[in-house]
Amino acid sequence: MTKRPPNTHIQVIACANQAWARLNLSPPCDLQAVCDFLDITVDKCMMYNDTYGMFMRLPDGREIIKINSCLSYQQMRFTWAHEICHSITTTGPVTLECRASFDEEQLCSQFARHLLVPDEVLSRECARLGHPENNRFGALAELFQVTKELMGERLKETGLDRPQVSQEGRRSALKVFKDLGVEWP
Numbered sequence: 001m002t003k004r005p006p007n008t009h010i011q012v013i014a015c016a017n018q019a020w021a022r023l024n025l026s027p028p029c030d031l032q033a034v035c036d037f038l039d040i041t042v043d044k045c046m047m048y049n050d051t052y053g054m055f056m057r058l059p060d061g062r063e064i065i066k067i068n069s070c071l072s073y074q075q076m077r078f079t080w081a082h083e084i085c086h087s088i089t090t091t092g093p094v095t096l097e098c099r100a101s102f103d104e105e106q107l108c109s110q111f112a113r114h115l116l117v118p119d120e121v122l123s124r125e126c127a128r129l130g131h132p133e134n135n136r137f138g139a140l141a142e143l144f145q146v147t148k149e150l151m152g153e154r155l156k157e158t159g160l161d162r163p164q165v166s167q168e169g170r171r172s173a174l175k176v177f178k179d180l181g182v183e184w185p
């Protein structure tokens with residue numbers, strides 16, 4: 001029996017997190033290492049018609065990702081990560097004529113966001129750098145080599161855009177509550 005490819009947001013996010021664990025990645029995500037692991041050939045070339053990139057699987061099983069080299073470096077990385085997901089979510093030959101469904105495109109973009117900026121790694125880096133205000137924000141985008149827009153979205157999604165209560169702050173707050181005889185909410 002062949003395994004069903006991942007087809008939910010939770011499943012593709014799990015795949016992205018597994019890539020980090022399995023390949024022992026650290027930011028910025030080494031997309032070439034992911035492609036080497038999956039045996040995907042990557043070609044960066046000039047592409048027209050507003051094409052960001054494409055994924056192809058030849059009848060002999062060889063997989064190829066093409067990325068438009070006219071894009072900014074960060075956009076190229078997002079496209080690259082997105083196209084990797086097409087390799088994971090599809091089976092059988094994928095030709096130029098194949099059009100992925102809207103749902104699959106959404107799935108691949110979700111995978112890309114998490115492959116480039118995993119929750120856990122972002123949380124760790126935020127703790128290391130301090131609260132991501134102003135310059136920290138740019139520093140995070142630079143560290144993960146993503147656009148500031150994407151970093152902003154990921155910080156919001158993970159709740160890391162808000163000031164985090166330090167362990168010390170939490171302990172002293174707990175003590176105040178304890179002294180007052182109230183339970184910590």
Ligand SMILES: [Zn+2]
Binds near residue numbers: 083105
């Ligand atoms: Zn796509």
